[in-house]
Amino acid sequence: MRIRWLTAFLDFPTDQFGAEVTFWRAIAGSTVSPPRGERREFASLEPFNGDPHLRVQRIDHGPGGIHLDLHVEDLGAATDEAIRLGASIIRAQQGDGYVTDGYVTMASPAGFVFCLVDWQGESERSRPIRWPGDTISIIDQVCIDVPYYAFEPETDFWERLTGRPTTATSRPELIRLARDPALPIGIILQRRGREDTTEKASGHLDLAATAVEDEVARHADWGAEVVERFENWTVMRDPVGRRYCITSRNPRTGD
Structure with missing residues (x-):
C-alpha cells in the first residue's frame, strides 16, 4: 500500500x-x-x-x-x-x-x-509557524496510545500497513515509525499500563517546538493547562480536557 x-x-x-x-x-x-x-x-x-x-x-x-x-x-x-x-x-x-x-x-x-x-493530489507539506520571540512550532505527529497487552502486534500492524520500519527512542515504551519526508504527519506508538486487558487503543496529538516553555505559555494563554513535565516534552490538557504533548523536536524534520 x-x-x-x-x-x-x-x-x-x-x-x-x-x-x-x-x-x-x-x-x-x-x-x-x-x-x-x-x-x-x-x-x-x-x-x-x-x-x-x-x-x-x-x-x-x-x-x-x-x-x-x-x-x-x-x-x-x-x-x-x-x-x-x-x-x-x-x-x-x-x-x-x-x-x-x-x-x-x-x-x-x-x-x-x-x-x-x-487521495486528492495533496503533496505540499506546510511550513512551521514562526511566533513572536523567533520560535517555531507545528502539529506534526500522532501518538497511538496502545494497551500493554496489545503493543507488539499493534506495532507490527502499523509497520506493515505503512511500509515504514520502526525505530527506537530514548524511552522503552515509545516506538517511532521511520518518518516519510513526503508526509506531514509522523506516527509514534506508546505502550500504556498493564492492568486493563479490555482497553482499546486511542491517540493524541504531538507538536514539535524549538522552545517548549514558550510554546507552553502560549497555549496557556488560550486556556490549556500543564499536566506533567518531562525532559523532552510537556503533557498538556486543552480547555475541555483533551491531552496532547508539546515536544522538543525539530519542527522542520520531525526529528
Missing part, C-alpha cells in the same frame, strides 16, 4: 465543537475552511502555505478523540490489504464493495480508529 498523504482528524462532540475549533485553529496558526459534509460537520484547518494535514469533525455520539486518515490511490486494494493485516471495517457500504463516499472507516487490531480515503 502506498500512502500518499496523512491527515490527523480531531473529533469533537457537538457541545465542544465551536470552542475547540477556535483553540486548535489558534494553536496551529491556521484559518478554518468553510464547513462541508451532509450536515456541515467537517472542516480543514488551513495552513498559510501547503496542503492541509489537520481536519476537524463534529460528532453526535461519544467523547470524541482523534483518528488518522490515510490517503491512498486505490481504495479497494488498500482496504483489502488492511483487512489482511488485521484491521476491521467499522463503516462499510451496503451491498457489494467497501467504499462509501470516498472513504472506509476501520479499526486497527488494538481498536485505534483510522480511515482510508481517496
Whole structure:
C-alpha cells in the first residue's frame, strides 16, 4: 500500500465543537475552511502555505478523540490489504464493495480508529509557524496510545500497513515509525499500563517546538493547562480536557 498523504482528524462532540475549533485553529496558526459534509460537520484547518494535514469533525455520539486518515490511490486494494493485516471495517457500504463516499472507516487490531480515503493530489507539506520571540512550532505527529497487552502486534500492524520500519527512542515504551519526508504527519506508538486487558487503543496529538516553555505559555494563554513535565516534552490538557504533548523536536524534520 502506498500512502500518499496523512491527515490527523480531531473529533469533537457537538457541545465542544465551536470552542475547540477556535483553540486548535489558534494553536496551529491556521484559518478554518468553510464547513462541508451532509450536515456541515467537517472542516480543514488551513495552513498559510501547503496542503492541509489537520481536519476537524463534529460528532453526535461519544467523547470524541482523534483518528488518522490515510490517503491512498486505490481504495479497494488498500482496504483489502488492511483487512489482511488485521484491521476491521467499522463503516462499510451496503451491498457489494467497501467504499462509501470516498472513504472506509476501520479499526486497527488494538481498536485505534483510522480511515482510508481517496487521495486528492495533496503533496505540499506546510511550513512551521514562526511566533513572536523567533520560535517555531507545528502539529506534526500522532501518538497511538496502545494497551500493554496489545503493543507488539499493534506495532507490527502499523509497520506493515505503512511500509515504514520502526525505530527506537530514548524511552522503552515509545516506538517511532521511520518518518516519510513526503508526509506531514509522523506516527509514534506508546505502550500504556498493564492492568486493563479490555482497553482499546486511542491517540493524541504531538507538536514539535524549538522552545517548549514558550510554546507552553502560549497555549496557556488560550486556556490549556500543564499536566506533567518531562525532559523532552510537556503533557498538556486543552480547555475541555483533551491531552496532547508539546515536544522538543525539530519542527522542520520531525526529528
